[in-house]
Amino acid sequence: MAEHGHDHSEHTKGGAHLHHVLPQRMIFMVAGALFALMVLTIWAAFWFPVESLKENTFFMQVLALTIAVVKASLVIYYYMGVKFGTRLIKIFAYGGFVWFFTLFIMMIDYTTRPMEPVPGWEKQSSSALPRDTVENPE
């Protein structure tokens, strides 16, 4: 059975074993990075130095999520062995995470519900007042 050949796109050449051993040095480095990023995200949440940005919810959330994504990528790429995986494994590894975003098509619904795509399509014909006629209760 030595002469078997699978689809060329997936077949790894030669008799070499599929796995590539992640060196210990790399494990330590990634671990260090992960812990550092964990500290970073807590630090950013409570002691972020730039006051003006700290006020900005959106920025802070994006920052926290970016750190989380970096951490996740480190785990996926090194610890879960995607770096050394075949192309097939890469496709499945990334495919799941990419496909997750199709769920967010749903957000179109919630973000556009208050919108009025059609002229005269008001929720209340009297609520479409220009915003500048605001009366403040104060």
Add this chain to the structure above:
Amino acid sequence: MSSTIIEQGTVEKPHSEKNYLNADHTLKSWLLTVDHKRIGILYLISVTFFFFIGAIAAAMIRYELTSPKGILLSSEVYNKTFSAHGIYMVFQFLVVAIPAVLGNFLIPIMIGARDMAFPRLNLLSWYMFITGGALISLSFILGGVDAGWTFYVPLSTLSENQISLCLVGIFITGFSSIFTAVNFVATIHKMRAPGMTWYRLPLFIWSHYATAIVVLLGTPVVAITLFLVVVERGFGFGIFSPELGGDPVLFQHLFWFYSHPAVYIMILPAFGIISEVITCFSRRPIFGYRFIAYSSLAIAFLGFAVWGHHMFISSQSAFQGIVFSIITWVLAIPSAIKMFNWATTMYKGSVHFSTPMLYALGFMGLFLIGGLTGLHLASIDTDIHVTGTYFIVAHFHYVMVGGTILGYLGGIHFWFPKMFGRTYSEFWGRLSAMIVFVGFNLTFFPQFMVGYLGMPRRYHYYYFAPEWQIYHILSTAGSSVLGLGFLMPGIYLTYAIFKGKKAGANPWGAKGLEWEKCASPPVTENFSEPVIVTGSIYDYNPEEDSKLYENEDDSMLSGRGGL
């Protein structure tokens, strides 16, 4: 006939009487088997059982509706009946039937493997399927479920019956199909025989691959959604409860995120079967192999972006409705591609009307109507009036029954000699195929009309509009015929399993590893020799084939068939 799938050794081995069926006769050998063929047979028995439960519920619904006043059942029982019909048919039959029975049986054989990649996981999925079915059945024994198979909140969270138990059952069944899909993906990717490249794969495999992808990416979403309903009922978590600021429409989004692709889980495998059957009985290479193969994948992926067309009037934003509408229109194209390619496949073929071919032709006609009436529902304006009526009931029965079940029956008849090594009566086969076709149309075509007239689905009487009765009587009459058509294969196929004539390895003269390299019924290891594939797929020659039959009477019911 020169076969270009090169084999080492002969096709027709002298009958070594050992095969997967008689390898061991104990009950334990069946219940603890890891042989994909035996698991396929286990699934065949169990889905048939669940199909008949669902069919009995359907019959009760139909007889109830013959009278505008609803004489047979009370409202409550009626609601539980149609819920049972939907839940059994969708979760316990349609979603699993073709992949679990024919897919399990054929995928390893078709790609030249000795078994699935994970045989024990395969057995586990069958047990989970049975457990899920048992829990669902238990929920109906203990009081029933009346929320319909869609379980829309807040009805399903407020309703006081066995919904939680039923949802747990569906959850487990869902994970059973996920494990099956994991198995399919790994098997199709890694277990192909040497030389079995992607473009030499039978289209059956392509469509099952697309199905497995949809199951993998869709099922967990509905699993978690139904789980949330369970915790909402159990603890009052209230993630969908409007009382707490939750949004009941979110449930519908998440539910249809799976349940629309689920339609493709049901129909894509049938596409695969039809591609095989049409090719075999036209005796010529399929037309547009790559277009059919890639249209399966296109359907699988595009199918994830159209769920909102179930919700055009559900108070989702109109903007999103329009987006979903246009994607749905676009999604009609891949199905059209398949349809045209199948029709063209018969061009210059050597067409033979055996039982599987009759089912396949019936499938094409019915799926055409089912698919094209889908356009009324894809169109965001026409959907308003007919959604939630019998129009939609008729539409999805044309797709699900006319598509999936006819495909399934065609597949069972096509591979029956391979599965059991015996042949059934071609006369009864053709007769029942025609009865199913006629009965089906009589059942569901009137429902289009009564739906357009405004009969809402899930009504258990219609005393306010007695003029609809005629359609319902037609439909019920048709359902009796249809029921007969479904019962007949059950009888003559069961008879044939034990008493049928012995079939050779390749009774249809078909191409493909399962026919040319594999005995009927297959041995436990599938192939007695190692398989190497060198030729192209579907390498038929219609001219030679037709010459063989030039002087034969080949009328529809002659009963001689291709056997």
Add this chain to the structure above:
Amino acid sequence: MSDHASHKGDGPEVYFQYEDIDQQQESYVVGMWSFLATEVMFFGALFLIYTLYRWKFHDTFFGAHEQLNWKMGGVNTAVLLLSSVFVAFAVHFAQMGKMKIVNLFLAGTLLCAGGFLVIKTFEYGAKFDHHLFPNHSFSYADPEHHESKSFWDEKLPSVLQMEKHEQEGDPKNARLFFSIYFTMTGLHGLHVVIGIIAISSLMILIKIKSSLITDYVPVELVGLYWHFVDLVWIFLYPLFYLIPR
């Protein structure tokens, strides 16, 4: 299975359905990854629900998140990261064939997982005592409940104790927050429990030198699963414990 299996020389066992060890190993890894894609979608739906309600009720979510103990969440993050590192080492040594060391690291992972669950118990216990579990006794914005120190709070070392925050925001939407919190962390906890079962059975199998463990793949599969559990927590932590105002 073993009666079907065929040994070829001294190498790892190749099951009868496979041609060779490469095919077998990659099949398993592909199967696991496709299952993980499923898991991503499983949690994905919950992340979508979280995003939607967070976007709709941001202020209440901010108010309610202050009831969570971010210090304990942080410790749990560290514990899980550490367990992931252990698993990475376990896979590393499994690939080198040193099964004894593998068991050592798996034991470390188990210890971390157990620690995670203990800390989680403290967190959940405090929530139950403060009537923040969204069942019939849920009560929010009720000073009586959150002033009193519960059993679970007192048992904590003082470093990990949190100053009390006023319970702000709409009680109903806060209930939604806690519903999502308990669903997501609860399901994550369930995955941790499944992981513990998987790891301990793996350890036993390695210990008794079972015929099921002939190469590194079982360790790798369990490792993939465990890393995924860690991944989920990497996102849960900032999303629940560190909501910016």
Add this chain to the structure above:
Amino acid sequence: MGWGPFQFNIMPEPASKHAPYYDALFMAITGLAALFTIMVVAMIIFFASKYRRGTKVDRKNILTHHTGLELIWMGVPLVLAFLMFGWSTKNYMSVRTMPKDAVEIFCIGKQWMWHFQHMNGVRENNELHVVVGKPVKITMISQDVIHSLYLPEMRAQYMVVPGRYTELAFTPTKPGRYKILCAMHCGTQHSEMVGQLYVMNPTEYAEWVDKGGNKYKEKPLTIQEAGAQIYNEKGCANCHTGVDNPRAPTLNGIFGKSRRFADGTTAVADREYLREAIKMPHKKLTAGWENTMPVYGGTLTELQVLQLAEYIKTLTPGKGDFERQDMKRSTPGSSGDSSPVDVANKGGSAGNAQFRTSEGRR
């Protein structure tokens, strides 16, 4: 209605302005579907009979793929699909655009009953009376589960969702009796959640209104009056007086105006906002006031909330739909022309002084 006992109708009577447009599109799509069905079935029958096994025909030079052909049968349906999509979306927009001069009706769905509330105070269960030729806008909300208000002859349907208002508009064009159905499974007696829609001539309608609907011996309170009653019963006026005060902001003229909240956000005070502010007042605190208002989520029904909102609307001078007619309110009975629709459309007017004056709601 013209429903003969043995008559085979293929479509429900088109009785709204939109129905002919709807049926045209429906039939166009049906025609397209029929065309494709016939085409493919003809292909199948032709090929299957001509190339039946054993027939002596040319089977040489088999074609196994032809990209041009594939592109044609992808391209033509695609173009047709886009055309039909455009047509249907245009139709959809026109039917989902709420007419400005519509008769406002409120609908509450509950298990298992349709409850309608007219502006003039008439309340109906499972029946709805409207005038022919006048656009109707129904604002709907559900008390329990999701329902779907389905008027087949109007080709109109929309879901009635708990927790949020949805809207449905149609213009009846033929007098007659039509069906009201619930098309979303809503529990045990789902199939009994049916009613009648009466489309009446203006004169008949005026008589009907004058009698105060079917059921009432004496004239009912208009929706605004009912709202005012709740307003007084619940003691809203104790805090929400005519001017801003330390306890609460005034409600005079808030409808349709932008409100600024304590958290810095703003929103227009529409019906949706009012419902939230009544049922869950702590959610959006108006800037400058404390969270002192009691929660009315449990005490007021959806109908009462609707009535209250309509009353609060009347406190707005010169804004809103019907107020245009009605805002010359200082002089009772001066509500201009008195076509029956206006009778339905116009409620009572603001100010306690005018309640129960017959002139105010002729």
